[in-house]
Amino acid sequence: MLTDHNWILTVGVFLPLAGVLIMLFIPKEEESLNKAIAIITAAVTLAVGIATMAWFKYGSDSSKLQFHVDVAWIPAIKSRYIIGLDGVSMPLYILSMVITLLVMIYSWDHIPEPGNAKAFMILMLILQTGMAGTFVAQDLILFFVFFEVVLLPMYFMIGVWGGEQRQYASLKFFLYTMFGSALMLVAFLALFFQTGAQSFSLEYLYAHSSMISTNVAVWIFAGMFVGFAVKVPMFPFHTWLPDAHTQAPTQGSVILAAILLKLGTYGFIRIAIPTLPQAAVKWAPVIGVLAVIGIIYGALGCLAQTDMKRLIAFSSVAHMGFVMLGISTLTQFGINAAVYGMVAHGLITGMLFFLAGSIKNRYHTLEIAKMGGILKRIPRLGWILGMCAMASLGLPGLAGFWGEFPAILSAYSPFHNDYVHLSQPLFRTLMVIAAIGTVLAAGYLLWMFQRVAFGEASPLIAGDVDADGNDLHAGAHAGDHAGDHLVGERGHGAVPFSVGAAGNADPHAEVHDVGIFEWIAWTPLLIGIVVLGAYPDLMFKVLNGSVTKLLAPVQALTGK
Amino acid sequence: MLSTLLASDVVAPFSSPKIDYHALAPELVLAGVIVAVLLADLFLEESKKWVLSTIAGFGLLAAFIPIVTLAVSGHRARSMFGGAYVVDTYSLLVKGIFLLAGYVVVLLSQNYLEEGDYYQGEYYFLLLSSILGMVMMGSSRDLVTIFVSLEFLSIPAYMLAAWRKRDLKSNEAGTKYYLLGVFASAVMLYGMSLLYGDTGTTILKGIGAKLQNGSMSPVAVLGIVFVIIGFAFKVSAVPFHNWAPDTYQGAPTPITAFLSVASKAAGFVALINLIYVAFPHGGDVFQPMIGVMAASTMTLGNVMALRQTNIVRMLAYSSISQGGFILMPLAVAGGKSSGNALTAIVTYLAVYAATNLGLFAVIIAVSRKTRSGEVSSWGGLFSYAPLLGVLATAFLASLAGIPPLGGWVAKFGAFRAVITSGTNWGYALAIVGAVNSVIAFGYYGSLMREIWMKPVPDGDTAPIRTPSSLNAALMICGGATLALGVVPGIILRFSDIIKL
Structure with a gap:
């Protein structure tokens, strides 16, 4: 079976742990060596990822699970080690590898207080295994294990290397997510038993979704909904996010925004909707309404923020609202847009958090009121910030647009077949409100950029x-x-x-402009934002087949 | 009177029962080691007492050998003494857990006793006796045998809890444990006498045949209730948990580890024996009772643990709460999820033993330096003892049920068992469990926070030197905790062959 190269996913997922193993034997005083090994591990992992991309069969085959591995793992509970990659998981799988590598490169000269590069890098490598594993797992229990593996490293990342309120923020992050995943696990088990207790394999569960009565399915979906919605995070489960983002070190924020939030939306697309289509139809209006509340709430929240990082965090709530709106339409169009939005948000918001981190590094504050005119002092960083703000507000030609605009458009005609349909008036109303959300997004992003970048350099920025x-x-x-001593009296x-x-x-x-490690870490993201913005079909082509396949159980609903 | 009785035909001539020495080999080896420790203690000089712990440790491992040979011998079940004592795969599995847990406790005790200047010979003698009682419990299928095993394992433990005899707290621990333990025994014995009176037999299988849902006499119902209450004390289930925190805090730390793991496991093994063999058709009586106990035990244990500032006391409540999770599958035993429930409990006991013993090993190691049991004394542990810090984190994460550490398999099994029952009651219990596993992170997380995020309290960052026996215990427990989480098959593979 080597011709299938199906070993490559296992290698791609677990390679970071090999790096961890090596680093365990290197004393922590050898900072550079530790960093170098971690970066090399991440780079090799990405190389494996690129090879995966190269061997991936595109075209009509992209909807199939490729590099499929199915071996015994825990026979006693009928859980198997099943992994595979299709068009929906591939972009996210690769994105997780790219982001980890870039974050590590950025860390070369940006290890946050209180130091200890070794532990910091090890946690990131463990995170990488968890993230990549979640995107390739095709068995519910395996998915659950990977999904949970990311929790502790992120908890420590925020709690040890974070800001002033780090302990509060990290615990809040942990308890919210753990609450979600505990209910999710119960839901998974219920799903397993309701489908005849035969297998946790997703393929099996997709095929046997009709065994569950709608009433039961609605409850099982509720459990999964809480688990995934906390992670996304959807309104009203979002309150951990601003705290976690604000307190996390830059690297933590970037990984959180770029990848961890996507585990939730990915869960909806990969697990909740196809395994419980009858319940998804019932829940879709709820998800849609909450998504739009999230869009507006996030935007209004942004307008009220005085801290740049917190503002970006709230903008995440709004953007993930667009993603969830796309998902809630249960249409091929909407979910394509949602996955696109996930990747775009990963690139753009990841980039924004990088920038916030670098500004904080230079000026030791993120108070918007104290900034101004950074274009005069550090023009390159300023213009990159400008570009990312534009991308984030959904400017056509940049990646953000292709996540946001089609998601709104998809709400015009939500899912319907001969037997079942979602309420058109409701979703059209949601569409209009979401569109207003984009205006607000333009408002808070431009206003933020204006206050931070334009005008004369403020006393702080001027030094x-x-x-x-x-x-x-x-x-x-x-x-x-x-x-x-009184500051105001001195000219x-x-x-x-x-x-x-x-x-x-x-x-x-x-105060220097963009440094060499920052350039290396940021350029790939900036290129990604432009390329995906200019040529969206690049990804839509990969996604479409798989999205259609994942929606097949919904299409097949007969309303009984 | 007596002579006429003896002369009459009522008393059959005594004939020795057939004894399967292979099946009894683990018990016989242990008994031999107990005698060896006692004799060696008499002839050893004070400076050579360390030999005793070696004898005890190797003795426990030696007793493990016949377990392996029995397991591969192919006999599914060897029944002795008219069905009162049965050696089957289930009992071999739990005996194995007891022996290995006992071995780790010996490793934990070694330096603790030497440095604390406590009696060693008597200590190991009592410890081994208690373990022998547990091993016997695994095979007991008769009310009298169960009672004898229970006293055999409890009485030495009462004394061990008070081993730090110069410390009032330890005296209190022993006394409290003794009084409540004896009270529980009395309640249970009363229940057993009712059961015997109603069914006319002490053999569990015989009782099982007589007790049927719906047609039970009130006397039998009372019997079941009392017997279960008796063991609820032993496994410190709410509302019979009050002795645990004080006893755990006062007892010597290795004994606390022993009580919270092995002794508790023995209580669960007894409950399993009773429920699966004697009351399989008594679900109407025990299921609601155990269900309520499970839910309240995990909740109350968790809530109380949240407020503790002493690590051992916190772990005492944590152990109460974990006990609730172990009870959870028993609440659906007897129905169609019986098999799953049995697997779940045995898995939970194995995982819990590895994890909790490991955590106590860390506590003993850290307190060698800090001389304190306060949560705050763990501040900054990761910065000066990274290995201990990581191990402690792993054990805590396992207790909290976070993959890929063993605890998730245990929790998963418990959830799986209650959900298989398919009743609303089972789902409700699962949700209570899910919520509780989140609450639990409140205090497990607070310990992690001390380890990773807080400064070192007195600024003393000298590394911690751990003796080799403690290192061995840490490695065994750490390895087992990780292995059980990543390849749970090593324990779950027995699920097909353990049947009662």
């Missing part, structure tokens, strides 16, 4: 004061006259640059 508002130029005096430049006394060397020296 006249530090993040706490202390006048840097008065450093030496500040040390001497701490008591009678800018009244005191010549002072060096040393208060530990503030020339403030202008530390």
Whole structure:
């Protein structure tokens, strides 16, 4: 069977753990060596991923599960090690590898406090295994295991390397997700027994979905809904997200936004809808309404934020709302858009969090009010921020557009066949409201960009004061006259640059434009945003076949 | 009077029962080791007492050998003494768990006893006796045998709990454990006498044939209830759990580990024997009772654990709550999910033993340095003892049921068993369990937070030196916890062959 290359998925998923194994034997003082091994592991993993892409059969075969492996794992509970890749999982699988590698490269000179690069890198590698595994698992129990594997590393990433409120944020993240996945597990088991307790294999469950009565299915779907909706996160389960994002280190935010949130939406597409089509039809209006509430709520939340990272976090709630709206239509069009939106959001929001991290790194604050005119000081970073804001608000020609616009459009004609149909008036109303959401998105993103980037450089950006508002130029005096020091009384430049006394060397020296590791980490994402924006068919072609296949159980509904 | 009785035909001439020495080999080996420890203690000088722990450890491993030979011998069940004592695959499996858990406890005890200057010979003698009682419990299929095994395993444990005799807390632990334990025994014995009175036999199988749903006499119902209450004390199920936190906190830490794992497991084994063999048709009586106990045990244990600041006390409540999860499958035993429930409990016991013993090994290792049992004393553990920190995290994650560590298999099995029953009652129990597994992370997570995210309390970051016996215990438990989670087949494969 080697001709199928079906070993490649297993290697791609577990290779990061090999890196972990090697790193365990290297003392943590060898920081560079640890980082290098981690980056090489991630790079080799990505190379395996690219080989997977190269061997993947496109065209009409893309709807088939490729590199399919099906071997015994836990016979006693009829769970098997089944993995495979189709058009829907492939982009996400590769995206997880790309993001992990880029985040690691970015970490080369950006290990957050309190250091310990070894542990940080090991956690990221474990995360990578969990994420990639979730996207290839074709057995519910295997899926569940991978789905949970990501929890602890992310918990520690936020809790150890995060900001001030890190312990609160990490626990909140953990408890929310764990609550969701506990109910999800119960739902999985119920699904298993309702389909005759034969197999956890998704293929089997798709084929036997009609064995479950609609009433029972609605309840099982409820369990899965909570599990996946917490992860997405959908309104009203979203409250962990702003905290987790704001407190997480840059790397954690990027991985969280780019990949972890997608585990939830992916779960809907891969598991909840095809295994329980009769319940999906009942739940679709609820999902649609909650999705649109999320869009508007997220946008309004953004308008109220004063912290850049928190603003981006809320924008995630809104964007995932578009994805969920696309999914809730249960149409081929909508779900194609949703998967596209997932990848686009991964690239764009991941990039935005990178930028936020780099700004914080330079100015030690993300208070929008204190910023202004960064285009004057660090123009390259400023323009990249501008481009990402445009991509995020859905500017045609950039990746965001192809996730958002078709998702809205799909709500015009939600799922219907000869027997079952979703309420057209409801979804058309949702469509209109979602469209208003895009206007709001343009509003908060442009407003944010305007406040941060345009105009004259603010005292902070110009390097006249530090993040706490202390006048840097008065450093030496500040040390001497701490008591009678008042920032407002001193004119800018009244005191010549002072060096040393208060530990503030020339403030202008530390603010440099985009650095070399940042360029390496960001360029692939920026290229991705442009390419996927300019040539959307590149991905739609891969997705379409699989989406059609996943929706087949819904199409086959007879309304009984 | 007596002479006429003896002379009459009522008393049949005594003939020795046929004894299958192979089947009894584990017990015989253990008994031999107990005697060896006692004798060696008499002749060893004070400085050579460490030999005792070696004898005890190797003795337990030696007792494991006949278990393996019995398992491969092909006989499905060897029944002795008129069905009172049965050696089958199920009993071999639980005996194996008891012996290995006992071995790890010996490893944990070694340095603890030497450094604390406690009596060693008597300690190992009592520990081994208690383990022998547990091993016997695995095979007991008769009310009297069960009672004898139970006392055999409990009485040494009462003394061991009070082993730190210079410490009032330990005295309290022993006394409390003894008084409540004896009370529970009395209640249970009363229940057994009712059962005997109603059915006219003490052999569980015979009782099982007589007790049928719907046609049970009130006396039999009371008997079942009392017997189950007696064991509810043993497994510290709510509302009979009050002794556990004080006893766990006061007892020497290795004994706490022993009580929370092996002794509790023995209680569950007894419950399984009774429910599966004697009350399989008494579901109407025991199912609601155990269901309510399971739900309240896991909930109350969790809620109380959330407020603890002492690690051992927290783990005492955690162990109560885990006991609720182990009870959960028993609440649906007797129906169509019997097989799943049995697998679930045995799996849970094995996983729980590996995980909890491992966690206690970490506690013992850390307290060698910090000399404290407070949660806050674990602050920054990862920064100065990364291996211990990671192991502790793994054990905690396993207890919380997070894949890929063993705990998820155990929890999964428990959920699976109650959901197979297909009743609303089963689903409700599953949801209570699901919610509880989230609450539990509240305190498991708080320990993880100390390990990873808090500063070292006194700034003392000297590494922790662990003696080799403790290292061995950590490696055994860590390896088992991970292996059970990644390839659960190693324990679940027995699910087809363990039947009662």
